[in-house]
Amino acid sequence: MISPNTCWLTVCMCHKKTLLANLKGKGQIKHKTSMDPSTGDGSEPVCKKAKLEIDDLAVVSAVSDPTSNITPNVSDYAQVTSQADENVEATDHIETTTEADVSPSHKPLTEVEAGITEYLNPNTGFRAIIKQRYSDFNVNEIDQAGNVVRLTDMSVPAEEKPKEDPIPKVKDIDAKIINEENRSKLEALIKSEDKSGRVNIPAPDAKDLRTQIHLVVKQSYPQLETKTEEINGQKMIQAFWRKGKTRDSRRDEWPASKRSCRFVKFVLYKENKDTMDAIGLIAKLLKIKENVFQYAGTKDRRARTSQEITANRVHPEKLVILNKLLRNMGVGNFTYVEEPLKLGQLLGNRFTIVLRNVEASKEVIEEALVSLKSSGFINYFGMQRFGTTSVPTHKIGSALLHGDWKKAVDLILMPRTEFPNKMKFQKIWQETGDAKKTLQEVPRYCSLERNLLQGLERKQQPITALERISRNTRMLYVHSYQALVWNHMISRRLVKLGHKPVIGDLVLSKNNSSEACSPVVVTAENLKDYSIEDVVLPLPGHSVVYPGNEVHEWYREMLKEDGLDIDNMKRPQKDYSLPGAYRHIVIVPVDVSWSHHQYDDYTLSLTLSDWDRLKEQRLPEPVEKGKFQAVVLEMTLPPSCYATMALREVLKLDTSAAHQASLNIT
Known part of the structure; x- marks a missing residue:
């Protein structure tokens, strides 16, 4: 399952089964111990070609070479983490959100409102709790080579550790240019921890001699800068520490054997944190921009997850320090690569999920899981x-597609009772519309709202202020609207036309192995060649074809009800001009297995995370006759497939947070 903070990359691909073909071919998924450079280009296909909707939200903005000092900002850590954790659960406990927590006029979306109404299989469901604890939900990314990404090593390879800048020997510097006394002062400055120190060298009258001194200091002591100053009436050449690291000094610490590799790839392990929140925290501690980091897709917040990240010119030695600072996060398995990760560069995700407080016989459970x-x-x-x-x-996505920028701003800043720590500034905005006054109450960690309000405070138009929000987040909003339409269309398609292909459906050809395969329209002649697993439905956009049956008109009707024209999906703003994509209506997971467990204490974990394995922890001893029953389910899904929807099929239960909270027991 992919977290809400995801968007789409529309790419040309053939049948979904190719996504996991090498997983089945291997027989056993390899565990990730080393990482190879990714090779996909993430490019968009030609119009009207089949674009299979996949997971993304890699950082797609231009990759920058950080220019600031990237020593972790330890002093900021306590404040950043304590504030950020107000938005997430600090410990692994039962989720307590209920319907009573939200106002009657504004409630979270229900499954029915989201178009989630049908089931594929007729098996009997059973009662169980999903994510009673975030440790019950474990996600490991599967890279393009079919390896399960795991955090197994948190050290920096010895041969890759940066070498300290050598201090030149006295004999290496021409005594005619800098005498021994001044050389000793320069060396003392280099060895000193006091970065505010200065060395003043009397400046010769001849300009060429002054130039030589500047050059010798620069070449011999790259950590220092020089300038000519008049001090007490005498012209001096002053040497002092550089502010931050220059491009050259960063290159000096980069391993010589890795000069062709601009990026470090590493595994990010996180607990109970969204991917973008985790990256934001890392960037804050290292004092670099978030777009230095790239990833193939986001992972769930309320879970324990491992995924690959690439960083542009950030040395592992800097990253590994984070392991001493971060709570419920870790980085490791470092390797150097030539290319950054791009959105969609993964085969899928491996899930290990605990269903707790299961109330059903083993026969009912087995029937449901075999059906899945x-x-x-x-x-x-x-x-x-x-x-x-x-x-x-x-x-919010609908407002953006309508070009109603003010409405989009107001919705983003609308009070949400789920986050009481944000209510104060949100109510100020709602009541006054005063960006300056609102900003005074915005916590530092609310970077999205702060960026938006800073733009408004500078008298920017709403459309311009919205661009201060990351493109990934803005795409989340509009793609969410596409997803809503898709959900409603597939439910109506299954109710009206059944669970088998029909004439006019769109399928992705099994026989076309090229990356630019067009969707095939089902006809009377080829109907027998396809199953429901082959059928796709489009996410609305300007570069997709629609089914050649009544489903096309259903799309038109729903968009019209929302004030949108299916034939006019292009926008002057490129980000909101959606090409669309194709998504299979049925997914069959691979490498599915499960086991039954008994337990008494719901606080004891029934699965091991990567972090647990690193610490050589063990699971508690099995309970033969416990008060409660649990099922541990393992499966692999393609990108952008939601494990909660697989669980919904098994349980025949509402998967919304409010409903699951009502099932919790203590």
Whole structure:
């Protein structure tokens, strides 16, 4: 399952089964111990070609070479983490959100409102709790080579550690240019921890001699800068520490054997944090921009997850220090690569999920899980896609697609009772519309709202101020609207036309192995060649074709009800001019397995995370006759497929946070 903070990359691909073909071919998924450079280009296909909707939200903005000092900002850590943790659960405990926590006029989206109404299989469901603890939900990315990404090593390879800048020997410097006394002062400055020190060298009258001194200091002591100053009436050449690291000094610390590799790839392990929040915290501590980091897709917040990240010219020695600072996060498995990760450069995700407080016989459980393994589930976009607050993300997306920039701003800043720590500034904005006054109450960690309000404070138009929000987040909003339409269309398609292909459906050809395969329209002649697993539906956009049956008109009707024209999906603003994509309506997971467990204490973990394995922790001893029953389910899904929707198919239960909270027990 992919977290709500995701968007789409529209790429040309053939049938979904190719995504996991090498996983099945291997027989056993390899565990990730080393990482190879990614090779995909993430380019967009030609119009009207099949674009398979996949997971993304890699950093797609231009990759910059950081120019600031990237020593971790330890002094900022306590404040950053303590503030940020107000938005997430500090410990692993039962989720307590209930319907009573939100106002009657603004409630989180329900499954029915999100178009999630149907089931694929007729098996009997059973009662169970999903994510009673975030440690019950474990996600490991699968890279393009079919390796399960795991955090297994948190050290920096010895041969890759940066070498300290050598201090030149006295004999290496021409005594005619800088005498021994001044050389000793320069060496003392280099060895000193006091970065505010200065060395003043009397400046010769001849300009060429002064130039030589500047050059010798620069070449011999790259850590220092020089300038000519008049001090007490005498002209002096003053040497002092550089502010931050220059491009040259960063190159000096980069391993000579890795000069062709601009990027470090590493595994990010996180608990109970969104991917973008985790990256934001890392960037804050290292005092660099977030777009230095790239990833193939975001992972769930309320989970324990491992995924690959690339960083532009950030040495592992800097990153590994974070392991001493970060709570519930870790980095490791460092390697140097030539290219950054791009959105969609993954084969899928490996899930290990604990279903707690299961109330069913083993026969009922087995029947449901066997059905999932053999027949799959409806590939709905899960509730996470639409956010968990009283302002669903698709409403903001709809405002953006309509070009109603002020409405989009107001929705983003609308009070949400789910986050009481934000209510004060949100109410100020709602009541006054005064950006300056609102900014005074915005916590530092609310970077999205702060960036938006700073633009408004500078008298920027709403459309310009919105651009201060990361492109990834803005794409989340509009793609959420696409997802809502898709969910409603697939439910109506299954109700009206059944669970088999029909004439006019769109399928992705099994036989076309090229990356630029067009969707095939099902006809009377080829109907027998396809199953429901081959059928795709488009996400609305200007570069997709629609089914050649009544489904096309259903799209037109729904968009018209929302004030949108299916034939006019291009926008003057490129970011909101959506090409669309194709998504399979049914997914069959691979490498599915499960086990039954008994337990008494819900606070004890029933699965091991990468972090647990690094610390050589063990699971508690099995309980033969416990008070409660649990099922541990493992499966692999393609990108952008929601594990909660697979669980919904098994349990026949509402997967919304409010409903799951009502099932919790203590």
